Amino acid sequence: MNDTRSLRQERFAPVTYALLTAALLATMALCVCVGSVPISLSDTVTAVWRALWGLPIPQNIAKNIILNVRLPRVLCVALSGASLSLCGAAMQGLLRNPLADGSTIGVSSGAALGAVIAMAAGFTLPGSSYGGVMISAMAFAFGALVLILSLAYALDRSLATNSIILIGVIFTMFISSIISLVVTFASEHTRSLNFWTLGSFSGVNYHQVKLLALALVACGGVVLRYSRELNAFAVGEDNARHVGVNVKRVKLVTLITISVLIGVCVSISGTVSFVGLVMPHIARMLVGPNHRRLLPASMFAGAIFLLLADLTARTLFSPIELSIGVVTSLVGAVAFVIIFSRTRKAR
Amino acid sequence: MLQGDHITVRYGRQAVVNDISFRLEEGQWLMLAGPNGAGKSTLIEAIAQGVPYEGTIRWQGEDLRVMKPNQLARRIGVLSQRNAVGYAYTVEEVVGLGRYAYSSGFLSGRRGEDRDHVEQALEMTGLTGLRRASMLTLSGGEMQRAFLAQVFAQDPQVLILDEPANHLDLNYQQQIFSLIRDWLKQPGRAVLSVVHDLSLARRYGTHALLLDRGQCVASGAIGDVMTPEHLNGVYGMDVAAWLRELLSQWE
Numbered sequence: 001m002n003d004t005r006s007l008r009q010e011r012f013a014p015v016t017y018a019l020l021t022a023a024l025l026a027t028m029a030l031c032v033c034v035g036s037v038p039i040s041l042s043d044t045v046t047a048v049w050r051a052l053w054g055l056p057i058p059q060n061i062a063k064n065i066i067l068n069v070r071l072p073r074v075l076c077v078a079l080s081g082a083s084l085s086l087c088g089a090a091m092q093g094l095l096r097n098p099l100a101d102g103s104t105i106g107v108s109s110g111a112a113l114g115a116v117i118a119m120a121a122g123f124t125l126p127g128s129s130y131g132g133v134m135i136s137a138m139a140f141a142f143g144a145l146v147l148i149l150s151l152a153y154a155l156d157r158s159l160a161t162n163s164i165i166l167i168g169v170i171f172t173m174f175i176s177s178i179i180s181l182v183v184t185f186a187s188e189h190t191r192s193l194n195f196w197t198l199g200s201f202s203g204v205n206y207h208q209v210k211l212l213a214l215a216l217v218a219c220g221g222v223v224l225r226y227s228r229e230l231n232a233f234a235v236g237e238d239n240a241r242h243v244g245v246n247v248k249r250v251k252l253v254t255l256i257t258i259s260v261l262i263g264v265c266v267s268i269s270g271t272v273s274f275v276g277l278v279m280p281h282i283a284r285m286l287v288g289p290n291h292r293r294l295l296p297a298s299m300f301a302g303a304i305f306l307l308l309a310d311l312t313a314r315t316l317f318s319p320i321e322l323s324i325g326v327v328t329s330l331v332g333a334v335a336f337v338i339i340f341s342r343t344r345k346a347r
Numbered sequence: 348m349l350q351g352d353h354i355t356v357r358y359g360r361q362a363v364v365n366d367i368s369f370r371l372e373e374g375q376w377l378m379l380a381g382p383n384g385a386g387k388s389t390l391i392e393a394i395a396q397g398v399p400y401e402g403t404i405r406w407q408g409e410d411l412r413v414m415k416p417n418q419l420a421r422r423i424g425v426l427s428q429r430n431a432v433g434y435a436y437t438v439e440e441v442v443g444l445g446r447y448a449y450s451s452g453f454l455s456g457r458r459g460e461d462r463d464h465v466e467q468a469l470e471m472t473g474l475t476g477l478r479r480a481s482m483l484t485l486s487g488g489e490m491q492r493a494f495l496a497q498v499f500a501q502d503p504q505v506l507i508l509d510e511p512a513n514h515l516d517l518n519y520q521q522q523i524f525s526l527i528r529d530w531l532k533q534p535g536r537a538v539l540s541v542v543h544d545l546s547l548a549r550r551y552g553t554h555a556l557l558l559d560r561g562q563c564v565a566s567g568a569i570g571d572v573m574t575p576e577h578l579n580g581v582y583g584m585d586v587a588a589w590l591r592e593l594l595s596q597w598e
Contacts, residue, residue: 096433232444234434238427239494241397243501244420244448289434 016287020300027307028078032070034311036318039066076204077310077324078303079212080265081275083220085302087258088276089283089295090223093230094254096237097165098340101277102141102262105168108273109175110144111137111259111266112197116179120186130267134211138263144171145259198323199272201310208268219261220299226254227291234289272325274332275302275309281339348373348537349394349423349505353402356389363389364400365561371505371554376531376538378552378569380545382582385558387541388428391509394539395425420448424503428510428541430494432482438493439478442468445500461500468499471526487514495523499530506530508540512547524551546590549573557581 032044039062047066050057057063084102091100102108117123118136125131148171152163179197223230229250232240241247265272282305283297306324309331313322349371356364364386371377379387393400396411396419404411406422414422424445432441445468446461469475472492477485485493491514498506506527512520528551531538542548548555548569555572557564559581565572578586 093434098433228447228450231436231440232447235432235436235441235444236427236430238397239430239444239497241416242395242420242425242427243444243497244417246416284434289436290440 017296020297024078024300024303024307027304028074031074031077031307031311032066034315035065035070036315037062037065039070072206072209073201073204073310074307075206075209076212076268077201077306079209079216080201080269080272081279081302081304081306082299083212083216083261083265083302084272084275084306085279085283085298086216086220086223086295087262088302089280089291089298090226090230090254090258091276092280093234093289093291093294094251095164096234097162098281099165099277101274102258103172103271103273104277105164106144106148106171106175107141107168107259107262108266108271109172109179110147111141111263112271113144113175113179113182114138114140114263115267115270116182116197120182130207134264134267137267138260141263141266142256142259144175145255147171149255197270199270199325199328200321200323201269202321204268211264212268215261215264219257222257223254224295226250227295230254230291230295231289234291270323270325272306272328274328274336275306278332278335278339279305281336285339348535349404349406349539351390351394351402351404354390354393354404355401356386356393356398357401363561364393364558366402367556367558367561367563368402369556369566371537371539373535373537374531374553376528376540376551376553378548378555379539379541379558380543380548380555380573381558381564384560385581386561387558388509390558391425391507391539391541394507395423417448420501420503422503423505423507424498424501426495426498426506426508426511428513430490432490435481435483437479437481438474438485438496439465439469441482441493442474442478442496442500445497445502448501464500464502468496471499472496473522488516488519491515492519492523504535504537506536506538506540508538510541510543512542512544520547527551545573545578545586 029041029044032048033039033041043061044066047057047061047063048071051067088101091102091105092098094100095105102111114136115133117140118133123132123136125135148164148167151167155163155167183197229240229245232243232245233247233250237247240250279302280294280298283294283301286301287293287297306328309327310324313324313327316322316327351367351369354364354367355362367386367390369377379390381387389398392398394404394411396416406414406419411419442465443461446464449458449461466475469478472495474489474492474496477489477493482490482493491511495508495511498508508527511523511527515523524547527538527540530536542552552569554567555569556566557572557577564581565574565577575585575587
């Protein structure tokens with residue numbers, strides 16, 4: 001006989017993947033169609049389809065807007081949303097803390113500082129004007145993570161998650177001040193960094209789409225591979241060790257992977273908060289806490305949410321474009337309060 | 348099966364476990380006893396490779412330090428004193444984690460053998476009807492049974508239990524201890540547990556290690572260790588008189 005406290009069957013069957021993929025494609029299509037210049041769905045589909053197969057595109061279709069402006073932006077936004085949400089879900093499992101996320105534990109701020117310094121100093125790599133910013137963002141993201149974990153360990157000798165979050169929040173505030181200082185004393189052309197620190201996908205191109213896709217495939221693959229280990233961590237780190245998980249290796253590899261992925265995201269779009277914090281919670285409400293289902297669901301949820309946030313940012317007060325971080329923070333903060341109070345009541 | 352030699356665990360400069368040695372042989376149930384702060388849980392954490400220690404702990408001659416975590420988990424199952432779940436995992440999912448050490452990779456599903464072990468563990472601990480329940484809705488005793496089921500599903504050769512009677516009512520205490528005793532009857536198995544209830548220790552243990560302030564006071568067969576002299580010295584009271592007084596309430 002089953003107990004009345006039984007949870008409903010939580011399946012993440014192929015049909016769920018199909019529905020989420022359809023929802024994602026529909027949102028992407030919406031984001032390409034809607035903007036200062038409205039474009040019909042049929043024109044969008046025709047242009048993308050013909051471009052995919054190398055066929056000539058009819059003159060009456062706004063080819064340049066679809067293929068060179070909106071499509072790379074939509075792809076970048078979707079990939080960033082999926083990446084940030086995946087990182088948030090993995091961190092929340094690894095640290096067994098629903099408040100863990102790149103932005104709350106200071107990794108995003110570290111990456112932002114790295115990117116801002118690289119931009120202000122004009123740091124580039126041979127053959128890639130953008131590589132310097134990316135490398136610097138990744139290095140600072142990882143450095144921030146190491147610093148925060150070291151401080152947390154020094155504080156209580158146990159890497160307690162509350163200590164990590166507390167130090168992360170303080171670190172984030174500290175880094176924000178440093179970034180403001182760098183921006184204030186930077187040359188005139190880097191003043192636009194202010195806008196960038198709140199997040200923006202304006203002017204992204206296919207090169208950045210490729211970089212994000214590559215980072216998501218490589219880093220996302222590692223995180224997805226550790227879904228069983230993340231389940232064990234989410235139950236408890238001691239428990240994970242007792243059932244045979246190599247806790248040190250899994251923790252280190254996951255945290256490095258997350259830092260790299262967040263570093264790449266931040267170097268392209270700036271800091272976009274709340275995606276990694278809120279979207280895993282929504283995905284958890286849909287598919288349960290098992291990371292085999294949660295990680296893919298979080299990626300879809302993050303991509304769809306960020307696409308809608310970007311659409312709002314560029315159309316709400318058109319022709320003025322808001323920073324995407326403004327929209328995600330406004331929506332995310334409210335959503336988070338609702339989710340948290342519902343979760344508390346459910347317990 | 349399991350042998351510890353000169354184990355010392357330090358927190359800073361203070362040795363909370365100081366030069367402890369023990370042997371655990373097949374069929375034995377070794378009870379770790381002693382007052383609060385004696386170092387019992389720390390010793391268990393050292394055996395589970397959860398804290399750094401001096402000295403050596405060997406499994407059939409092999410140093411546990413060089414064993415891979417999944418190899419260790421196939422041999423030694425640990426029930427910790429502090430168990431709590433942060434997310435709404437089902438009982439079955441948590442018990443199923445006990446099979447982690449036997450899985451071959453990310454894409455491998457749960458094998459028939461794993462399913463059998465999980466079913467058996469759920470049945471042994473009386474949790475079959477709660478298999479789909481969220482861990483967040485369980486009482487303390489149900490949660491303790493769920494983690495015990497996880498350890499059974501792990502199918503180890505040695506059980507290490509830190510206060511297995513925690514949160515259990517009398518009925519479940521008796522059931523769980525009898526269950527562990529039956530489990531121990533299978534060849535090639537042994538149990539090491541921390542038990543605060545000296546009557547339970549006396550009733551089920553075959554051997555005992557009595558600790559006080561990190562040091563070994565006595566070790567050997569349960570009858571030789573659990574003597575009034577040893578216990579009174581360690582607990583600073585007439586233990587037998589106190590237990591008799593408690594029992595007299597029922598006469």
